[in-house]
Amino acid sequence: MVAVISGDIISSTSFTDESRTLLEEKLEQLLINLKTEFNVFGRVIKGDYLECVIPEPENIKSELIAEIFELEDNHRPKGQKNQ
16 A cells, blocks of 8 residues: 655745745655655655655554644744644
8 A cells, every 4th residue: 555645834925934944944854754764755846835655654653744744833923823
């Protein structure tokens, strides 16, 4: 079985340039870690859209999804809530 995860960082256009750059760096580091640990193919498109192909999803725990959402929450402008 293969799994695909994709997601968009909501309202990333409202981020400061510094926050947007930091987010892009964190997403790239996440993809490097996933490739190393789980052989995941991933890419970031337009700086805020993430796609991952997971060849063996049974080997990945729910921490992956939590880590992705944590990235989003840590870079959300102050006062903005999840939609």
